[in-house]
Amino acid sequence: MEKFILLLLGLMISFQGWSKKLEVYLDYASLPSLNMIFDLVEKKDDLEVEKVVGFERFNLGNDKLQYFPKDKLSFYPVSLQNIEPFSNKLFNTIKDSSDKVDLVIHTNLDHSLFSLLSIWKKLEPLKDKFEITKLYLYDDGSMNYKKLYENRNKDISTILQSSYQNLGEHLRTYNRDIQDLHSLSRYTWHKFFPTEYILLRPDYLSIDVKMKPLKDYLSDHVSTMNWERFNQLTQEEKNLFLKIVNFNEEIYNKLKNNNLNQKTFIFTGTTTWFEDQNERLKNAKLQTKILNKFLDKNGEFYLGDDIKVYFKGHPKGGDINEYILQETGAENIPANIPFEVLIMTDTLPDFVGGIMSSVYFSLPTKNISKVVFLSSEKIKNEQDARSEILSQLMLMLGIIKPEQIIFQNINE
Known part of the structure; x- marks a missing residue:
């Protein structure tokens, strides 16, 4: 008891x-x-x-x-x-x-x-x-x-x-x-x-x-x-992950297959918070001009022949994104798919270049082509661009080299 x-x-x-x-x-x-x-x-x-x-x-x-x-x-x-x-x-x-x-x-x-x-x-x-x-x-x-x-x-x-x-x-x-x-x-x-x-x-x-x-x-x-x-996920887990992050299986397979068959490049776009249509068109034309520098044989950043080109615009780009896609013939990657998803799913194109943003901090060094700073009140020349905190960090960590930082005057 x-x-x-x-x-x-x-x-x-x-x-x-x-x-x-x-x-x-x-x-x-x-x-x-x-x-x-x-x-x-x-x-x-x-x-x-x-x-x-x-x-x-x-x-x-x-x-x-x-x-x-x-x-x-x-x-x-x-x-x-x-x-x-x-x-x-x-x-x-x-x-x-x-x-x-x-x-x-x-x-x-x-x-x-x-x-x-x-x-x-x-x-x-x-x-x-x-x-x-x-x-x-x-x-x-x-x-x-x-x-x-x-x-x-x-x-x-x-x-x-x-x-x-x-x-x-x-x-x-x-x-x-x-x-x-x-x-x-x-x-x-x-x-x-x-x-x-x-x-x-x-x-x-x-x-x-x-x-x-x-x-x-x-x-x-x-x-x-x-x-x-x-x-490291099972195939079932991979499918669920892609579904949750809204990574369309068709886009995933397209990127995966293109990466195997030819060199690929993705241009990162930006937007303007101006609502004036003339300002928005000006911004779209400027980005198109920069993108063409990667594609034209005489372009400053020419990547070579037989490059498959993708464009990933800003989520708030709207009409600006549409203009760039139409003018360049680049293939669209939906703006709402985070770049980190491309990295994690091993579908990141061979080259990434375009308008500077925080996403470049997360990218593998080998994939970064050129990062372009647009002129502003704070950034008036290439030295200002290289002096930006984000630039200094990326240079210190070896993510980019000084020659990969490009300055572009928006009024040119």
């Missing part, structure tokens, strides 16, 4: 210690979302762990949710202006759980202060019902490194220490206002929760000697973003 009572007490204690795992995915950009989608696809047959997903760039409608276990994955569109439906679902899931919840959060490193403090504040009434057991914080590309570069000549060690203290106070008081938090605060999360920082270019912390204090501070909490993850 005594043994039975002891066994019963042991089971009761064990039951009280039980917890439920809940995984949360929240992002407003492309690169972190793509990494999170890999995770979702790889775990698509998981019947145990419930998942709450909030993306801005990708929509998981019923046509995609049907591939996941019923009632185990819920999706809500989000933006930096509104995560309420997403956070309400998270709140109710924890509130309705009969067990304490072990919360695993995947989110955007660049926006982690906003996202995590918003969640922390939302869940304040339930603080005894959950525990954050892991944070996965994903790089959002070049912007993160531009912020680091802007601080490279400052006392990073001192900033990190004060940032840690300030973030700790925000967590203690459930304060979600991030206005008084330094950008380096995003690198102090591991002091409060088990954290992994998944970085696009962790080597920057070693290459730029002024980043040594941050490298030492992060220690072994950093990992490198895996660009080979797509190739």
Whole structure:
């Protein structure tokens, strides 16, 4: 009898210690979302762990949710202006759980202060019902490194220490206002929760000697973003991934096959925020002129004969994109397909060139042809173009060489 009572007490204690795992995915950009989608696809047959997903760039409608276990994955569109439906679902899931919840959060490193403090504040009434057991914080590309570069000549060690203290106070008081938090605060999360920082270019912390204090501070909490993850999926998982990221199978196969049969080039376009039709036409003609420099035999950036040409315009390009496609005969790659998808699915053309944008920071060095800076109030010549923070970063990391940076006066 005594043994039975002891066994019963042991089971009761064990039951009280039980917890439920809940995984949360929240992002407003492309690169972190793509990494999170890999995770979702790889775990698509998981019947145990419930998942709450909030993306801005990708929509998981019923046509995609049907591939996941019923009632185990819920999706809500989000933006930096509104995560309420997403956070309400998270709140109710924890509130309705009969067990304490072990919360695993995947989110955007660049926006982690906003996202995590918003969640922390939302869940304040339930603080005894959950525990954050892991944070996965994903790089959002070049912007993160531009912020680091802007601080490279400052006392990073001192900033990190004060940032840690300030973030700790925000967590203690459930304060979600991030206005008084330094950008380096995003690198102090591991002091409060088990954290992994998944970085696009962790080597920057070693290459730029002024980043040594941050490298030492992060220690072994950093990992490198895996660009080979797509190739490690099963065919079924690959198909689901492509479906979720809206990468039409026809376009995927076309790029894949063309890359095998001939050299390929993709021109990256831009747009103008002017609504005046004359200004928009002027912008379209300028981009067409630059594109032709890659294609014409006498062009400044001529790539050679028998090149298959693609054009990937700006998502807001509209009539500008249409003009360029019509004038050049280039084949269209839908503007809403992120470049990162082309990299991850090994469908990136041999050469990429065009108007400078943050996407070039993510591209393999061997694929970059020329990056063109258009003149502006800030950029008046080639030296200004090379002095841009993004240029300086890419030069430091060996992504491009000085001669690949081109200046184009928009009035010529």
